[in-house]
Amino acid sequence: MKREELLNQIAAYIPYNEQEAADRELILHWIQDHDDAFTRQNQVAHITASAWVVNRDRRKVLLVYHNIYNSWSWLGGHADGETDLLAVALREVKEEAGIANVRPVSPDIYSLESLTVDGHVKKGQYVSSHLHLNVTYLLEADSDEAVSIKEDENSGVAWFTPEEALAKSTEPWFVTHIYAKLIDKLKSSDL
Incomplete structure (x- = not known):
């Protein structure tokens, strides 16, 4: 997917709530105004892709211990120059969870977020x-497929019920504003 196609997809995305509406505008403007928006060379903000991975009957969610x-x-990572963010989300799930068979429930954007990242040491x-x-995508995988950790990024990979997923995360803002929203969206959709 080319940069312009992604911009069109984001512009056409119908926000689920006020947070998504505000973040959609921020993301659109950032991509339009910054040639390096898709790389970590932009140290203020850069584009990432995440995956909300569910099993076939939508009763389980895949999480990693980050x-x-x-x-x-949830799973996801940096675009690192790639503008096909669905491909980024799929790649990250395969890398972070060791799952080979993961597929999009839909090729459409599932959610948009502006996420703060505190300073940290990496490598x-x-x-x-x-x-x-x-940019978040809704993906599906078989909850019976073997998973494996990616030692340099996570120390656990497991399936949880949506309620367990909310209880397991120790990031209150994510639980309240992101994960609960993603679960609510899934319950209210026919996906």
Whole structure:
């Protein structure tokens, strides 16, 4: 997907709530105004892609125990120059959870978020606080497929019920504003 196609997809996305409406505008303007929006070279904000991974009957959600955040969380990562964010989300799930068979429930954007990232050390280097301008996709995988950790990023991979997922995360803002929203969206849709 080309940059312009992604911009059109984001512009056409119908926000679920006020947070998504505000973040959609921020993401659109950031991409339009910054040639390096898709790379980590932009140290203020850059584009990321996340995956809300569910099993076939939508009764389980796949989470990883993220080492930097010390919390169970969704899967995803940096675009690193790629503008096909669905491909980024699929790649990240395969890398972070060791799952080979993951597929989009829909190729459409599932959610949009502007996420704060506190300063941290990654691979021995300090990374300053910044924003992840995030595009989320709803993906599906078989909850019986074997999973594996990616030692440099996570120390656990597991399936949880949606309620367990909310209880397992130790990031209150994510639980209240992101994960609960993603669960609510799934319950109210026919996906």
